[in-house]
Amino acid sequence: MKIGIVTPRYPPTHAGGGEISVQLLANQLRSHEAVDGLRVFSFDGSSSETVEGVSVERLYDVPQYPYTLPNEIAYRKLGAEDLDFDLLHAYNMHLHPAVGRLSSERNVPAVGTLNAYPLLNWADIGVTPSLQRRIYESTVLRLERPRLRRQIHNIDLLLPLSGAVERVYRDHGFDRADYRVVPNMLDDDFDVPAAADEEDAPELLYVGYLRDSKGVRYLIDAIEHLSSPLDVKIVGDGPKREDLERRVSEKGLSNRVRFTGEIPYEEVTRSYATADVFVHSGVWPEPFGRTILEAMQAGLPVVATNVGGPAETVQQPDLLCPPEDPVGLAEAIQEAYERRDSIGPANREYVEETYHPDAVVPQFISAYEELV
Template sequence: MLKIAFLSSISSKNVHTGGSEESLRLLINQFLYKKIKIYLITYPDNLLNKVNDRVIRIKHKCLSTMELYAPPVTLIPRILFDIKRCEKEGCEVCHVYNVFAMAGAGLYKLLGGKVVLIGTLNNYAGVCPAGHYLCGEVNKCNLIRRIRCLAENRSILFKLLSPYYALIYPLIIRLMKRLNGYIAISNSVKKNYISCGYESSKICVISNFVEKISCSYKNVDVTNLGGYFQILYVGGLSKHKGVDVLILAFSKLVKKNPKCHLIIVGDGPCRKYYEDLIRDLSLNDTVSLIGKIEHEKIWKYYQESSIFVHPGMWQEPFGRTILEAMSFGLPCVVSDVGAPPEIVGDAGLKFTKGDFNSLYDCLDKLCCNKDLRERLKSNIPERLDKYDPQKTIDYFLKYYNYLLNEA
């Protein structure tokens, strides 16, 4: 029986909130249908409550504040210790399910470790210390830029530590490049990592998959029922998510089409700014900022919406909420950067990132044209077939076995 250890995602807030954590939960639960023994090590340990009881759980306390500041560096002792534990348990594969933990895994390989190590490239911490790769080009990154990115919106202590972290980050990247293989969650991610010096032959693209949605949860076009044309956004409220672009585009749309409503589900550091923007544009009656809610409760909003918008400003590695929206039959509008256009294909529209007029044009087309919405909606099943759970799990197993044979 194959033994696999997962070193789980690391949340910057020590809470189970992000798409990465949800992807890992779904992945583990799918693996349990196979004859595989699974060990789970999580940082923090609250993901342990989200998975099947048959998983062998190795608990940890939540990370300290200092560990959360620079996890590629501060987690190295933990990662080394935990991979050694996995080795003693007879694990053949250790899947590091977050880029932040890859430096410790790389040091394990440098010291002669025998366990096959695989890293999931689900953010850009392997090329950018801030993890978001907003500049989009490796030749723009230098010591000064790294210090600025790391110090932004940080406490005085972290601002003082930023130069040291920025200085050693190239060494951290060299450690991250020592794993046996990598799984990029989109072609966009693979392309960006290759441009930053990672070996193409060591990166396999295996996308996230979508949970099967019961027919009872499927969306109907609420505009057919005399309701409002409802636009939905689900995600974080950070500047690189582009929610301000969506609000500005919507303010233009609602002047032409008063029977529109925008729902924003999520939370983040820019919430106050978006609340002020909504008030300044006199949109309080037509925009609802819901805040953070449990994942299962989001389904209600997918059901009641007409379309879904993902207005990202950065090289988004994937976009799980896009898959979820399409699972409910929602046509999607996405910016033309990162993985979202790759996911949507012909089941949605694309606009120029950061351009609210371009986004407005897409929203206006969908609001006024039911036939267009239905045509995009009819393309969704074929798009979702690419993200079928069973197919995805088979890809994982083939890649694990390939690396085991190569080791």
């Protein structure tokens, strides 16, 4: 099979969770016996290059909003390329309409990974939109949405990262689409350094963006309900950092909560090594959660809210709690801390079996072959 992957960005450009995931997929497909041709088309510059053995064509640097504009640009730029592929794979959401349009016109089958909710009104899925986003949703997006949705419907098979993502899309205008859940794969090269020998205070770890939908304020509130004196390290930055730091100060918890801000990836891995429990306190149906995979690879117990994809990854029901519930979160954290020596190794074994490339890539290949 010859496969073309279309994505808004590709590493090293903005190498966040989505970009890491599409690169992991491309690296695996490049050497797979069923794939005899692979090219990635991204829209984050103008160059032809090889990234870790993968041929990458950066066709243009498109804006993110309004969605019609980058999709029209992508449609025209891709249409000018020699798309001699057996299948197109749209990744990272924003250019799915362009891929659906080309798939229909060129009679080339297409799949689209669902790992975000760009065409939905964010308030409908528990995300507090900025003023700019609210204005966009009520004006331009309201007019754009029907056409963009029709174009996405031309994609033959949608691949949500979790059952939670599929349910959200079915409830918001995509109930007639064909779905197959294929999760993110772990990074087989992910390596956590050995923890230092010195005795540090027991520590909870959060890694992620600091915005309302991440529910970090409920993690801060949960500290007061813990029976064990656990400190908290919050890794990441975002628009709510100042509010969260103020909340910590007002509760007199400054000696127990540390904000690192955004730090290099190597330091993030060291944070996994020194933590005792990883906490994901989100209040919205997050599609997946790559940091949860990393925490499990590091041998940590993971506490999460029972909403979205993370609830499908955490295998211990008593480590899941309702969103926006500091008391429930504290109880789950306490349970995880007390059982960390058994849960941590079990998590590492589980993700190696379930999310290793050897387990996930065949799911992609199976979907490709059925369409081709």
